Amino acid sequence: MARVRNPLLWMLIGPSFIYGTIVAVTDMVLADDSEADIQVFLVVLASIVIFWIAHAVSEIVAGGPAGDEAPTPAKVVVRHALEHSVGLLAAAILPMMFLLLGALAVLDEYLAYYLALAASILTLGVVGWLSVQRRGYIWPWRLLGALGSVLLGVLVVILKAEIK
Numbered sequence: 001m002a003r004v005r006n007p008l009l010w011m012l013i014g015p016s017f018i019y020g021t022i023v024a025v026t027d028m029v030l031a032d033d034s035e036a037d038i039q040v041f042l043v044v045l046a047s048i049v050i051f052w053i054a055h056a057v058s059e060i061v062a063g064g065p066a067g068d069e070a071p072t073p074a075k076v077v078v079r080h081a082l083e084h085s086v087g088l089l090a091a092a093i094l095p096m097m098f099l100l101l102g103a104l105a106v107l108d109e110y111l112a113y114y115l116a117l118a119a120s121i122l123t124l125g126v127v128g129w130l131s132v133q134r135r136g137y138i139w140p141w142r143l144l145g146a147l148g149s150v151l152l153g154v155l156v157v158i159l160k161a162e163i164k
Contacts, residue, residue: 012090020091025120029160037102037109048092055085094119121153
């Protein structure tokens with residue numbers, strides 16, 4: 001049974017990636033229906049950058065490696081924080097590309113918005129699959145992980161529909 005062992009992959013699609021995807025989906029579904037894609041793009045961009053900074057600072061202050069006998073060098077703490085928060089930024093790239101295509105009139109704005117939303121939700125499914133695969137489980141469990149992750153994204157959309 002093959003396990004995914006690529007540290008760069010897990011630096012990008014670890015917990016901060018899932019968190020960033022949920023932030024992006026939440027921003028998109030909370031956007032007013034009359035907002036142009038460029039406005040939604042800017043809100044997602046601002047939120048992701050703000051949450052990334054907050055996550056990186058929290059890792060620097062309270063997370064990361066601790067020095068056992070000697071103080072941990074500051075550059076080690078900062079590197080750890082950046083590695084464990086870069087997923088937040090990576091998570092927003094795909095949905096923001098679709099929103100930008102809508103804003104630039106390459107795609108219909110309505111279509112671009114829903115493609116951005118769908119891409120985010122499907123991304124959660126892929127990450128759910130890979131996360132379960134990484135732990136060594138066989139495909140039925142991977143499928144369950146993917147479906148559970150997708151349902152999380154769908155739940156956010158349903159909650160938005162209920163709020164309006």
